[in-house]
Amino acid sequence: xxxxxxxxxxxxxxxxxxxxxxxxxxxxxxxxxxxxxxxxxxxxxxxxxxxxxxxxxxxxxxxxxxxxxxxxxxxxxxxxxxxxxxxxxxxxxxxxxxxxxxxxxxxxxxxxxxxxxxxxxxxxxxxxxxxxxxxxxxxxxxxxxxxxxxxxxxxxxxxxxxxxxxxxxxxxxxxxxxxxxxxxxxxxxxxxxxxxxxxxxxxxxxxxxxxxxxxxxxxxxxxxxxxxxxxxxxxxxxxxxxxxxxxxxxxx
Amino acid sequence: xxxxxxxxxxxxxxxxxxxxxxxxxxxxxxxxxxxxxxxxxxxxxxxxxxxxxxxxxxxxxxxxxxxxxxxxxxxxxxxxxxxxxxxxxxxxxxxxxxxxxxxxxxxxxxxxxxxxxxxxxxxxxxxxxxxxxxxxxxxxxxxxxxxxxxxxxxxxxxxxxxxxxxxxxxxxxxxxxxxxxxxxxxxxxxxxxxxxxxxxxxxxxxxxxxxxxxxxxxxxxxxxxxxxxxxxxxxxxxxxxxxxxxxxxxxxxxxxxxxxxxxxxxxxxxxxxxxxxxxxxxxxxxxxxxxxxxxxxxxxxxxxxxxxxxxxxxxx
Amino acid sequence: xxxxxxxxxxxxxxxxxxxxxxxxxxxxxxxxxxxxxxxxxxxxxxxxxxxxxxxxxxxxxxxxxxxxxxxxxxxxxxxxxxxxxxxxxxxxxxxxxxxxxxxxxxxxxxxxxxxxxxxxxxxxxxxxxxxxxxxxxxxxxxxxxxxxxxxxxxxxxxxxxxxxxxxxxxxxxxxxxxxxxxxxxxxxxxxxxxxxxxxxxxxxxxxxxxxxxxxxxxxxxxxxxxxxxxxxxxxxxxxxxxxxxxxxxxxxxxxxxxxxxxxxxxxxxxxxxxxxxxxx
Numbered sequence: 001x002x003x004x005x006x007x008x009x010x011x012x013x014x015x016x017x018x019x020x021x022x023x024x025x026x027x028x029x030x031x032x033x034x035x036x037x038x039x040x041x042x043x044x045x046x047x048x049x050x051x052x053x054x055x056x057x058x059x060x061x062x063x064x065x066x067x068x069x070x071x072x073x074x075x076x077x078x079x080x081x082x083x084x085x086x087x088x089x090x091x092x093x094x095x096x097x098x099x100x101x102x103x104x105x106x107x108x109x110x111x112x113x114x115x116x117x118x119x120x121x122x123x124x125x126x127x128x129x130x131x132x133x134x135x136x137x138x139x140x141x142x143x144x145x146x147x148x149x150x151x152x153x154x155x156x157x158x159x160x161x162x163x164x165x166x167x168x169x170x171x172x173x174x175x176x177x178x179x180x181x182x183x184x185x186x187x188x189x190x191x192x193x194x195x196x197x198x199x200x201x202x203x204x205x206x207x208x209x210x211x212x213x214x215x216x217x218x219x220x221x222x223x224x225x226x227x228x229x230x231x232x233x234x235x236x237x238x239x240x241x242x243x244x245x246x247x248x249x250x251x252x
Numbered sequence: 253x254x255x256x257x258x259x260x261x262x263x264x265x266x267x268x269x270x271x272x273x274x275x276x277x278x279x280x281x282x283x284x285x286x287x288x289x290x291x292x293x294x295x296x297x298x299x300x301x302x303x304x305x306x307x308x309x310x311x312x313x314x315x316x317x318x319x320x321x322x323x324x325x326x327x328x329x330x331x332x333x334x335x336x337x338x339x340x341x342x343x344x345x346x347x348x349x350x351x352x353x354x355x356x357x358x359x360x361x362x363x364x365x366x367x368x369x370x371x372x373x374x375x376x377x378x379x380x381x382x383x384x385x386x387x388x389x390x391x392x393x394x395x396x397x398x399x400x401x402x403x404x405x406x407x408x409x410x411x412x413x414x415x416x417x418x419x420x421x422x423x424x425x426x427x428x429x430x431x432x433x434x435x436x437x438x439x440x441x442x443x444x445x446x447x448x449x450x451x452x453x454x455x456x457x458x459x460x461x462x463x464x465x466x467x468x469x470x471x472x473x474x475x476x477x478x479x480x481x482x483x484x485x486x487x488x489x490x491x492x493x494x495x496x497x498x499x500x501x502x503x504x505x506x507x508x509x510x511x512x513x514x515x516x517x518x519x520x521x522x523x524x525x526x527x528x529x530x531x532x533x534x535x536x537x538x539x540x541x542x543x544x545x546x547x548x549x550x551x552x553x554x555x556x557x558x559x560x561x562x563x564x565x566x567x568x
Numbered sequence: 569x570x571x572x573x574x575x576x577x578x579x580x581x582x583x584x585x586x587x588x589x590x591x592x593x594x595x596x597x598x599x600x601x602x603x604x605x606x607x608x609x610x611x612x613x614x615x616x617x618x619x620x621x622x623x624x625x626x627x628x629x630x631x632x633x634x635x636x637x638x639x640x641x642x643x644x645x646x647x648x649x650x651x652x653x654x655x656x657x658x659x660x661x662x663x664x665x666x667x668x669x670x671x672x673x674x675x676x677x678x679x680x681x682x683x684x685x686x687x688x689x690x691x692x693x694x695x696x697x698x699x700x701x702x703x704x705x706x707x708x709x710x711x712x713x714x715x716x717x718x719x720x721x722x723x724x725x726x727x728x729x730x731x732x733x734x735x736x737x738x739x740x741x742x743x744x745x746x747x748x749x750x751x752x753x754x755x756x757x758x759x760x761x762x763x764x765x766x767x768x769x770x771x772x773x774x775x776x777x778x779x780x781x782x783x784x785x786x787x788x789x790x791x792x793x794x795x796x797x798x799x800x801x802x803x804x805x806x807x808x809x810x811x812x813x814x815x816x817x818x819x820x821x822x823x824x825x826x827x828x829x830x831x832x833x834x835x836x837x838x839x840x841x842x843x844x845x846x847x848x
Contacts, residue, residue, distance in 0.1 A: 250786030
């Protein structure tokens with residue numbers, strides 16, 4: 001079986017000439033189907049940029065990106081967006097302020113050419129743990145956790161195989177974070193999804209993912225199974241440094 | 253349909269349930285959600301007394317224009333040289349008569365139609381043109397942006413009234429041409445606003461999210477960017493309306509707008525100017541009408557800004 | 569803590585009118601004392617923790633209202649002071665470090681001038697003395713090249729550097745109490761530790777009182793002596809930082825259990841069941 005996601009020598013940069021910044025350098029990533037892969041790093045390490053490059057939100061890219069055995073095309077086609085979807089970091093910024101939950105989901109379903117949208121909207125809301133009562137609310141009538149559930153429902157609407165999660169809980173309170181993480185675990189089991197999750201929080205990544213890549217200054221310095229991370233057995237100095245900093249601030 | 257003006261029956265028992273229906277946090281239908289949002293905007297706007305006052309002035313203007321034939325005591329074009337320049341509160345002529353013996357009240361009433369006509373046309377043309385240019389420019393960026401924005405700059409570089417004068421001179425005097433001239437000079441600021449808004453909206457995660465659903469540029473601009481730009485444009489248009497009315501009146505005053513004997517307020521002031529010292533009311537009454545309507549638009553614009561500005565309303 | 573408390577707050581209430589005519593209680597009947605120690609205030613968003621810090625400095629903007637039995641700073645009730653006297657308390661006796669240094673530093677003034685200005689506002693010293701003091705402070709917050717940073721503009725600084733500068737600026741007038749409102753939430757983990765250690769060291773050396781406001785239970789327990797846990801405007805539990813794992817209130821337990829842990833994997837995380845009686 002081919003990998004869900006594979007990148008070969010992926011480079012991403014911004015600007016040109018003297019102002020060129022290499023955000024990601026020679027990133028090789030292999031995520032087998034049905035598994036979850038975490039990417040950790042500090043701000044500016046390029047961890048979110050990898051996700052944005054995968055879905056085509058960053059145009060200046062070189063190298064190869066292979067999704068379920070086929071190289072991606074630029075611009076991405078409809079079939080790609082039926083396979084890969086993304087959940088963004090800030091639920092307050094990822095929902096259109098003037099669109100109700102119903103509008104958001106309906107529009108997404110329509111763009112992907114689904115019929116029977118009424119039933120699907122209700123089913124999606126149920127799947128992410130929101131009742132029918134939320135259907136016609138606007139984002140400002142929802143809490144942060146509820147908004148993130150709507151964003152997850154939107155990502156699930158085209159029935160993708162792969163979900164890219166860009167710090168999906170970092171803007172939420174810890175108790176809400178637990179609810180969203182549980183939801184993600186349940187959805188993965190129900191729909192046999194493949195996750196790639198980006199986070200700065202080692203414990204959150206370890207909770208959800210089986211394998212973790214550590215990024216520093218645009219380079220993946222180490223990829224290790226989560227068991228090794230839990231035993232604090234990192235090979236690379238930077239990973240050790242991250243583990244120590246995490247322990248220092250009380251996040252054992 | 254329970255949406256028929258719920259506030260007009262504030263004391264009946266049903267109004268309470270309607271209010272609940274509108275204010276609920278859990279709307280049960282698309283229609284209810286939309287009505288609720290409208291209702292909240294309406295209550296917020298009318299809670300400010302000045303805004304309410306501005307709105308009343310404009311409602312009054314629309315009613316006067318609609319029922320002009322019923323309200324006007326005389327024919328606005330009927331001349332009676334025997335009764336020329338009658339003072340205020342003369343028999344049958346509350347606001348007196350002008351130099352040709354025409355009833356000023358009737359002329360001001362009919363003039364409201366011309367003012368509304370100008371306002372409506374400019375409000376349709378200028379912001380829409382600005383919205384199209386600005387959002388396209390902001391969303392696509394690159395060459396499109398450069399070309400469109402330089403064209404905008406060219407239009408912005410001309411003084412407004414002078415450019416309008418030039419257009420009218422080229423197209424010929426008349427009210428339609430005045431409207432076109434004003435619109436042509438009024439759109440660039442809207443394009444600038446729409447572009448600036450688009451530049452920030454374009455970066456937002458919700459635009460990235462809809463791109464990931466395979467939406468094209470046209471879909472994103474019309475369904476996602478326009479609704480957010482429109483509110484600030486509406487505010488700006490409302491605040492600009494006073495200036496537009498004055499520009500139209502100015503063109504009329506210079507004889508380049510509405511042509512006599514049409515009862516356009518600016519043209520009326522121009523006619524009254526000759527008698528301003530002895531017969532002040534001939535120019536003053538249409539001047540007051542212009543003042544009142546401009547004030548109405550400004551007050552309403554201020555209130556609309558509070559309601560529609562996405563920065564203040566999205567996070568409540 | 570042998571001497572009288574630095575700060576003694578009793579019966580603090582902060583209320584806001586809501587749009588539909590009701591009243592929203594951001595803080596209810598809050599009381600605590602602060603000695604020369606590090607006190608953590610922890611809660612989720614909307615728990616009233618930040619509002620508490622602002623209320624002490626009387627920085628709650630109208631229509632918000634602050635009512636309290638007393639907010640005593642070394643026996644002096646801050647609620648009795650005029651706005652003019654209050655300005656002398658802010659910065660000079662109680663300082664505050666906010667979450668994001670980007671919004672707290674003036675972007676068009678050099679870092680050095682901002683510190684000098686902050687100092688000279690409170691102490692009548694010559695410019696030269698003030699500069700000397702500013703350089704000392706920059707050194708105290710572990711900035712390696714204070715002369716260079718003194719001449720730099722805020723945008724040339726990283727987030728961690730900016731926050732150290734903020735701390736330097738706040739500590740320059742030798743306040744008795746430092747209120748730090750999420751001082752490291754905008755920073756990376758590895759920088760967080762550095763900034764906190766510096767803050768901790770300075771507070772200890774100078775015998776100051778520290779109020780550390782954060783959403784992060786673990787972080788606070790690692791850096792404070794005592795913790796207040798707030799929920800819906802109330803303190804639901806007070807405990808010694810070292811004995812956090814012995815906390816008894818269901819809310820505190822719920823918060824602790826809802827965190828994923830690196831050392832003990834779990835299939836599902838415990839979800840906090842909110843009990844309405846906690847806020848009653």
